[in-house]
Amino acid sequence: MSDVSILSGVWVYRSFLNSAETVGDFNKLTVWEAELSFGLTDDGRVYGFLGERPQEAKANEPYLTIEGHLQEGDPTRVSWRATGRSGSDYDGWIYDYVGYLMPEWVDASRPRTVITGTVTRTVAHGNAPAGSVFSFYAVKKDFLEPRFSHPLAKPVIDLMASEGHRYHHALWHASRDEWVSLSAAKRSALQALGWQPGPQGSERKSRGTGRINNGSGEDFLYMHRRMVHHVRTLDPSLQSWTSVPSPEFPVSFAEGTKASTVGNMDGNALADPWIVPGDPDTTSWLVELRKTSTLYSRFAAWEALYTDPRYLASISLAELGSRVEFTIHNWMHMRWASVPRDPIPDPTRHGLPIPEGRLPLDFDPKWVSPEYDYLGETFSSHVNPIFWRLHGWVDDRIEDWFKAQEVARPGVITRKMLGDVQWFEADKQWVLLEDPWEGPKDTGGGHGGHGAGGHGGLLLDIPTMQQALTVIYGPEPGANALTVSSKAMANWFKRLED
Numbered sequence: 001m002s003d004v005s006i007l008s009g010v011w012v013y014r015s016f017l018n019s020a021e022t023v024g025d026f027n028k029l030t031v032w033e034a035e036l037s038f039g040l041t042d043d044g045r046v047y048g049f050l051g052e053r054p055q056e057a058k059a060n061e062p063y064l065t066i067e068g069h070l071q072e073g074d075p076t077r078v079s080w081r082a083t084g085r086s087g088s089d090y091d092g093w094i095y096d097y098v099g100y101l102m103p104e105w106v107d108a109s110r111p112r113t114v115i116t117g118t119v120t121r122t123v124a125h126g127n128a129p130a131g132s133v134f135s136f137y138a139v140k141k142d143f144l145e146p147r148f149s150h151p152l153a154k155p156v157i158d159l160m161a162s163e164g165h166r167y168h169h170a171l172w173h174a175s176r177d178e179w180v181s182l183s184a185a186k187r188s189a190l191q192a193l194g195w196q197p198g199p200q201g202s203e204r205k206s207r208g209t210g211r212i213n214n215g216s217g218e219d220f221l222y223m224h225r226r227m228v229h230h231v232r233t234l235d236p237s238l239q240s241w242t243s244v245p246s247p248e249f250p251v252s253f254a255e256g257t258k259a260s261t262v263g264n265m266d267g268n269a270l271a272d273p274w275i276v277p278g279d280p281d282t283t284s285w286l287v288e289l290r291k292t293s294t295l296y297s298r299f300a301a302w303e304a305l306y307t308d309p310r311y312l313a314s315i316s317l318a319e320l321g322s323r324v325e326f327t328i329h330n331w332m333h334m335r336w337a338s339v340p341r342d343p344i345p346d347p348t349r350h351g352l353p354i355p356e357g358r359l360p361l362d363f364d365p366k367w368v369s370p371e372y373d374y375l376g377e378t379f380s381s382h383v384n385p386i387f388w389r390l391h392g393w394v395d396d397r398i399e400d401w402f403k404a405q406e407v408a409r410p411g412v413i414t415r416k417m418l419g420d421v422q423w424f425e426a427d428k429q430w431v432l433l434e435d436p437w438e439g440p441k442d443t444g445g446g447h448g449g450h451g452a453g454g455h456g457g458l459l460l461d462i463p464t465m466q467q468a469l470t471v472i473y474g475p476e477p478g479a480n481a482l483t484v485s486s487k488a489m490a491n492w493f494k495r496l497e498d
Contacts, residue, residue: 005273005287006113007070007078007101010250010263011036011138013050015119018135035262036138037066037251038078042293044070049251050082051090057257062088064095075100078115081122094123099138109352113140141263143271143338144250146385147373149260150267153235160231161370161383164460170379171195171465171472172223172439174360176206176216178472185477194440194459195468204437206325215432217321221398222423222436228395229421231388240392244299244332247292267385271338276355289335299335302328312401313408316430320401324394332390337375343367360473363466405430419457 013036016029023029037048051063068080079098084090099117116137124130151157159165175190176197182190187203190196197216198204204216211217232238245268252265263269273286288294305311306324315323339353344366357377358367366372373383381387402424405413414425424431440459471477 005290006140007038007046008040009038009143009272010141011038011115012141013136013138015134015136018133031134035251037249039249040070042291046070046078046080049253051253053259053262055259057253057255059255060088061253061255062090063253064090064093068097075103092123092125096120096122097136099136114138144261144263144269145338145373146264146267147371149264150385152385152388153238155234156231156238157370157383159234161368163368163462165382166368166379167462167465167469168439168458168460169382170377171468173378174469174472176204176219179203179205180208182472183476186471189471189477190468193464193468193471195465198437206322212319212322213316213432215318215436217318217323217325218431218433219321219436219438220325221317221321221394222418223438224391225395225398225421225423226419226438227382228388228391238388238392240396241389242393244295244303244328244393246295268336268389270336274339274353274355286334289331298331299328306397307400309400309404309407312404316432317398317401317424318432320397324397329390329394333375333381336386336390340372340374340376343369343372361470
């Protein structure tokens with residue numbers, strides 16, 4: 001993975017005197033501890049800030065602005081000039097830096113990304129002479145997850161992180177996505193549990209030939225509309241994206257900026273990509289997803305298409321859902337995903353990165369921890385604040401589609417209440433389904449289900465859902481042993497089909 005992709009972010013900066021004598025007190029060598037931030041363009045231009053971070057920034061906060069460039073190599077070199085803010089206490093300061101990204105220990109379980117180098121005072125200021133040279137190192141800070149900078153309301157977290165919702169969301173997607181590749185025996189076993197994707201005998205696969213107009217796209221849009229509605233009932237202040245956001249610089253010294261949000265100022269910051277062992281294609285894809293060029297070449301193009309009234313008037317609701325799901329939606333999940341980490345309570349292992357993610361049949365209770373909100377897995381993605389922003393954006397495309405249909409063919413598509421959300425009457429051309437599929441319904445008087453604020457009316461029986469997932473990802477029925485490799489469930493968000 002390119003060093004370019006890991007430079008951007010927030011670092012802890014420390015500089016030291018280059019004393020050639022033994023001082024006996026390390027504190028006598030320290031010069032400055034501050035916050036260093038980098039942004040990086042696709043062509044290697046470096047920019048950012050260097051300054052001391054108060055808990056809340058005041059007017060005319062002093063800091064230095066950074067401009068420089070990165071040169072990939074072995075080691076990778078980054079150089080920049082830091083210039084004091086005009087009119088502040090640092091006015092007139094100019095320092096020049098050269099640093100190198102340090103190699104990581106291959107077998108280290110808790111590595112830190114570090115830059116070491118030297119800095120020279122280029123211009124004298126006060127009693128500080130020009131030409132002085134110091135050593136420095138910078139340690140990259142952990143990515144500030146949106147659950148810390150812009151957390152969901154507690155009732156939302158409590159519901160979405162629950163076992164019932166985790167297994168339902170994972171199984172709903174798995175049954176649709178994997179149906180096309182399941183053997184006849186596995187399909188029969190899934191049908192016996194009531195977890196076939198759609199009515200028995202008329203299942204609606206979400207992948208493969210025919211997915212565009214088989215109704216699976218309506219299932220996708222309706223199920224997530226219900227999720228969005230229920231979460232907004234619990235937290236009416238929840239906001240969604242009005243458009244796919246461009247990255248905001250992770251640091252600001254503007255008046256009123258709080259230290260608690262630095263690193264993820266608007267909650268939409270991009271985490272570093274990571275190396276997936278044995279999977280160079282996914283590793284490269286994670287890097288490409290975060291590039292500004294990809295934002296404009298892929299995301300902006302998709303967004304323009306899915307908001308174009310002429311295009312929306314020409315397709316069915318099922319086609320809209322299927323195309324959105326396997327293009328911009330899946331890519332949005334992975335653009336904003338950060339490396340999954342182990343939520344185990346054991347402090348010696350807690351928080352360690354798990355580059356390949358959780359195994360699909362790992363039912364350890366530790367995964368129910370609210371901090372496990374990895375956007376790249378359906379078991380956990382809906383616990384992440386980003387999920388609701390991007391799915392609010394997806395839900396708005398339904399309304400764009402309806403408005404386009406009304407202009408093109410007034411009165412043909414009519415609204416109705418389905419469950420507790422607004423939906424549409426089926427006409428078998430533009431709207432195919434009378435009753436989109438969300439999973440088995442609870443017909444036993446409430447066992448496993450719940451009302452407003454959840455998936456009311458659905459059967460959320462955990463042992464049954466675990467059994468259904470075992471059918472999908474485990475051995476063929478009748479096999480003697482259960483074997484699941486780390487690649488047993490390919491990351492479904494990566495799938496992009498024509």
